[in-house]
Each structure stands twice: as structure tokens, then as C-alpha cells.
Amino acid sequence: MRHYIKVELLRMLRNKRYVIFVVAFPVGFYLLYANLWGAEADQTTGLRGSVLLMVSMAAYGALAAAMMSTAVPWSQERHSGWLRQLQITPLPGRAIIATKLVSSLLLVLPSLLLVGLAAVLTQHVTLSPLRWVELILAMWAGTIPFAALGLAIGSLLPPDTAQPVAMIGMFGLALLGGLWFPESIMPAAMRSIAHLTPSYDYASIGWRIAAGQAPHAADAAGILVWGVALVALALVAYRRATART
Amino acid sequence: MNAIAFTEVTKRYGDVLAVDGIDLEIPAGATVALLGPNGAGKSTSINMLLGLLRPTSGEIRVFGEPPDRAVAAGDVGAMLQEGELIPELTVAETVDFVRRLYPRPLPMEEILRVADLTDIAGRRADRLSGGQTQRVRFALAIAGGPRLLLLDEPTAAMDVESRRTFWDNMRAYAARGRTILFATHYLEEADENADRVVVIARGRVVADGSAAEIKASVASQAVSFLLGEQPVAGLDALPGTTGVELQGGRVTLRTTDLDATVAALYRKTTLDIRDLQLHGADLEDAFLALTKET
Numbered sequence: 302m303r304h305y306i307k308v309e310l311l312r313m314l315r316n317k318r319y320v321i322f323v324v325a326f327p328v329g330f331y332l333l334y335a336n337l338w339g340a341e342a343d344q345t346t347g348l349r350g351s352v353l354l355m356v357s358m359a360a361y362g363a364l365a366a367a368m369m370s371t372a373v374p375w376s377q378e379r380h381s382g383w384l385r386q387l388q389i390t391p392l393p394g395r396a397i398i399a400t401k402l403v404s405s406l407l408l409v410l411p412s413l414l415l416v417g418l419a420a421v422l423t424q425h426v427t428l429s430p431l432r433w434v435e436l437i438l439a440m441w442a443g444t445i446p447f448a449a450l451g452l453a454i455g456s457l458l459p460p461d462t463a464q465p466v467a468m469i470g471m472f473g474l475a476l477l478g479g480l481w482f483p484e485s486i487m488p489a490a491m492r493s494i495a496h497l498t499p500s501y502d503y504a505s506i507g508w509r510i511a512a513g514q515a516p517h518a519a520d521a522a523g524i525l526v527w528g529v530a531l532v533a534l535a536l537v538a539y540r541r542a543t544a545r546t
Numbered sequence: 547m548n549a550i551a552f553t554e555v556t557k558r559y560g561d562v563l564a565v566d567g568i569d570l571e572i573p574a575g576a577t578v579a580l581l582g583p584n585g586a587g588k589s590t591s592i593n594m595l596l597g598l599l600r601p602t603s604g605e606i607r608v609f610g611e612p613p614d615r616a617v618a619a620g621d622v623g624a625m626l627q628e629g630e631l632i633p634e635l636t637v638a639e640t641v642d643f644v645r646r647l648y649p650r651p652l653p654m655e656e657i658l659r660v661a662d663l664t665d666i667a668g669r670r671a672d673r674l675s676g677g678q679t680q681r682v683r684f685a686l687a688i689a690g691g692p693r694l695l696l697l698d699e700p701t702a703a704m705d706v707e708s709r710r711t712f713w714d715n716m717r718a719y720a721a722r723g724r725t726i727l728f729a730t731h732y733l734e735e736a737d738e739n740a741d742r743v744v745v746i747a748r749g750r751v752v753a754d755g756s757a758a759e760i761k762a763s764v765a766s767q768a769v770s771f772l773l774g775e776q777p778v779a780g781l782d783a784l785p786g787t788t789g790v791e792l793q794g795g796r797v798t799l800r801t802t803d804l805d806a807t808v809a810a811l812y813r814k815t816t817l818d819i820r821d822l823q824l825h826g827a828d829l830e831d832a833f834l835a836l837t838k839e840t
Contacts, residue, residue: 304646311635315634382626382628386644388598389598390617391618391619391648
């Protein structure tokens with residue numbers, strides 16, 4: 302299974318779509334936005350723009366990585382016959398989905414770390430070592446619901462619909478979660494929807510940690526509930542997609 | 547020991563009975579062709595042997611075990627009909643990944659050599675031709691060194707030259723005492739590459755034996771001549787005769803023993819026989835006779 306994970310990582314790192322959306326986008330936009338608004342302070346969190354944007358863009362990159370590395374590749378493997386190829390080897394079925402999830406979590410790391418690195422190098426963002434560790438661990442673990450959502454999409458839909466659904470889901474969650482624009486400028490109705498999304502909970506936990514505050518209980522509870530629900534959905538969908546009749 | 551045993555196996559998809567009571571035993575070490583027209587139940591049978599499909603009733607054993615367990619033990623390798631590779635991985639990476647999933651894999655160099663891939667080992671899967679992709683899929687089927695190799699119409703996408711090379715490679719693999727079952731609708735492939743041919747049609751085994759036995763078992767040999775106004779009665783009683791057809795004054799006798807039928811025609815009848823024609827058996831005729839809709 303370790304070799305299987307290695308192979309999964311290798312192929313995604315060679316995938317142009319992954320590299321562009323997941324690695325180049327968040328870092329590029331961070332550099333752009335931080336130059337424009339990096340010095341301003343955010344009213345709600347009190348964070349400097351360069352720190353707030355670091356969390357937002359890292360959150361976007363991680364969310365995108367979690368969904369891009371799962372939904373479409375997995376749907377394609379099911380339809381192209383690669384899943385069958387694996388099913389007729391001694392590899393147990395549960396190892397396939399476990400590997401997909403673990404690989405996806407590893408593929409989240411480049412965007413998290415590179416955006417952080419860009420923030421340190423270009424905007425001279427400084428956090429205490431403990432704060433860095435907390436932030437990265439929280440933002441890493443927080444991608445589990447999105448990876449699960451991607452796997453569920455890949456299990457339920459054929460590749461040509463999984464692709465737009467994953468894209469809309471990814472950008473929709475990023476927008477509603479306030480990763481691109483602060484939720485404080487959203488209209489009231491949209492804001493109340495935004496607060497229900499896992500992406501808002503996810504980013505909000507990151508902002509709080511970066512500001513040196515404990516995350517809101519509501520955000521932690523929100524992402525936990527989403528996590529349990531989406532992992533359960535992913536497992537049910539996986540079982541359905543691989544059922545032998 | 548039997549590599550494969552089907553006991554009264556059926557498989558139903560809704561209203562369609564794809565496999566209708568197959569009993570079949572294949573001893574270890576045999577190379578067997580599963581011959582039949584499209585929709586005969588070949589792929590369904592192979593998918594059941596791999597545990598990808600479950601029989602509706604009956605039982606399948608692979609080396610005495612249920613298919614799932616034989617697959618998990620690494621005893622089975624297969625080349626299924628469709629199947630793409632991971633586009634971003636090279637041939638060598640793909641083959642190496644799959645061989646590591648098995649407990650007793652073949653050495654990497656041997657797989658590449660047997661599947662004729664040594665020259666393109668470093669090429670990415672999305673840059674392979676159709677024939678090259680088929681070779682990689684064959685490599686994946688043998689990578690684990692399985693005791694049982696299942697091939698579902700393996701040469702479907704190949705040109706004549708690749709086909710010949712493919713069967714040479716397959717025979718090299720079979721030569722080491724391994725069991726091979728391949729599905730095909732090409733009679734020639736069955737005749738040339740298998741020591742036993744199982745003909746299936748409409749989900750049933752309709753003939754089972756060597757290619758020669760199958761030819762002989764079917765009354766595909768025939769003698770015909772102009773009968774004119776003479777009576778047809780009694781011709782069906784001639785030795786070997788299995789059927790009599792009369793069409794526009796010409797009668798055709800289907801027979802399992804051409805020599806005996808012709809001899810009796812001259813010695814035991816007083817008919818005036820004109821324009822006698824003999825039709826020998828070939829596997830094509832046998833196949834059509836066995837698999838035609840009744």
C-alpha cells in the first residue's frame with residue numbers, strides 16, 4: 302500500500318490541472334492580493350491582510366487539492382477499467398479508498414506549505430513556532446471533509462459530470478466560505494448560507510489560530526459534523542460503486 | 547487438481563439469462579479456448595471466475611477456492627476486454643506497481659521481455675498505441691505470476707502481426723505448466739492455440755473437446771447429388787446420416803461419416819446418382835452448426 306500511495310502522488314504531481322489549480326493558483330493569487338491589501342488590517346479578526354490572505358489562499362489551495370485529486374481521477378478510474386484492473390489483484394477493496402484518502406491528504410500539503418512559505422518570504426509574516434504547527438495541523442486535518450466529498454462525487458458520477466460538479470463545488474465552497482472575499486461584505490442572506498458551509502468553518506478556524514485565539518466552538522463542531530457526514534457518504538458511495546452483483 | 551470448476555452455474559440479468567447452467571471442469575496446466583459468438587456468455591463467465599460478478603445460482607471454484615479467495619491469494623491474473631491505463635504513469639511504473647501487489651511476482655525484466663515491452667518501458671501510458679496498450683495489459687495480467695491466466699478476447703484490437711506475437715508470448719507463458727483460459731470468437735485462434743475448445747452459445751456449453759473432436763462431432767460433412775424425380779424415402783437410414791434436405795431436385799445428406807454414407811449410397815440403393823458433391827468439415831462449419839439459433 303505504501304507503493305500504491307507513492308504511485309498516486311507521482312501521477313498527480315505530473316498532472317497539469319493539479320499543478321495549476323492547486324499549486325500555482327493559490328500561491329500566485331496570494332502574491333497578487335498580498336501586494337494590494339497585505340498591509341490593511343481586517344476589522345473582524347484584527348489580522349493583518351498578509352496573514353488573513355495567507356490563511357484564505359492556503360485554505361483555497363488545500364480545498365482545491367483535496368477535491369481535484371479525488372473526484373475526477375477516481376471517476377475516470379472507475380469508468381476506464383482501471384478499478385477493475387485493481388479489483389482482480391490481491392489488493393483489498395478497502396485499501397483502494399484508504400489510499401485515495403491518504404494520498405489526497407498528502408497532496409494538500411504542497412499548497413498549504415507553499416502559500417505559507419510565500420507569506421514568510423514576501424510579506425515577512427511571523428508566527429510563533431507553536432502557532433505555525435497548530436495552524437498547519439488544523440488546516441491539514443480540516444481537509445478531510447473535502448477529500449471525502451471529492452471521493453463521493455467520483456463514486457457517484459461519471460467523469461463528464463464529475464468534472465463540472467467538482468469544479469462548481471470547489472469554487473462554490475471557496476466563494477461561500479469567504480476564501481476569495483471576506484464574508485463581512487456578503488449580503489445578509491448569503492452570509493447566513495456561508496456560515497453553514499464546511500469551507501467557512503475551515504477557514505474561520507485557520508483565521509482564529511493565526512490571530513492567536515481559540516477557534517469558535519461552532520466552527521469546530523460544524524466541520525466535525527460535515528466531516529462525519531461526508532466521510533459516511535463517501536463510504537456508502539464507494540461501496541455502491543464497487544458492489545459486485 | 548482442477549484449476550476451474552463450474553457446477554450448474556447460472557447468471558441472470560433481469561430477464562436475460564446470460565449463463566444458463568454451465569458445468570465445466572478444467573484441470574490445472576491446460577490451455578482452453580472458450581469459443582462462442584458475441585453475447586454467448588463468455589465475458590460473464592470470465593467475470594464470475596474473477597469474482598467481479600456473482601452467479602445467480604450454482605458454484606464456481608478456482609483451485610478449490612471461491613474466486614474471491616483465489617484472486618486475493620494472487621493465483622489469478624486476467625486481461626479483461628476494456629481497460630485503460632493511468633495516463634501519467636510510464637509502462638515500467640505501471641507494471642511494477644501491479645506486480646508488487648502479488649505475493650509471488652515475476653521478475654520485472656521477465657515480464658517486460660515476455661510482453662515485448664522492454665523497448666518502451668520508459669514511455670508514458672498516454673503516448674502508447676492501441677497495440678502497445680494491449681501488451682501492457684497482458685504484462686499486468688502475468689505480472690503476479692498467476693497459476694491461472696484468463697484472457698477475454700485479448701487480440702480484439704490487434705493487427706495480424708501483433709496477434710501472432712501475442713500468441714507466441716502467451717504460449718511461452720503457458721509452457722510453464724500454467725492454466726490458461728481465453729475467450730475468443732475467432733475459430734482459428736481456438737484451433738491454433740488451445741488444446742481444448744469449449745464452445746458456448748446462449749449461455750450453455752454446446753461442445754467440448756479438441757478442435758478435431760468438435761469438427762467430427764458435428765454433422766457438418768455432407769454429400770449432395772441430383773435426385774430428380776426419384777424417391778427420397780430411406781435416405782435418412784443410410785449409415786452416418788443425420789439429416790436430409792431436398793431443394794429443387796438436389797438432395798443433401800448431412801453425415802458424421804462421409805465415407806460410409808457414400809459407400810452405402812452406391813451399394814445399398816439403386817438410385818441413379820448424378821453430379822455428386824462432397825463437403826468436408828471445417829471448424830467454421832462446426833461452429834456455425836453448434837451456435838446457430840434454434
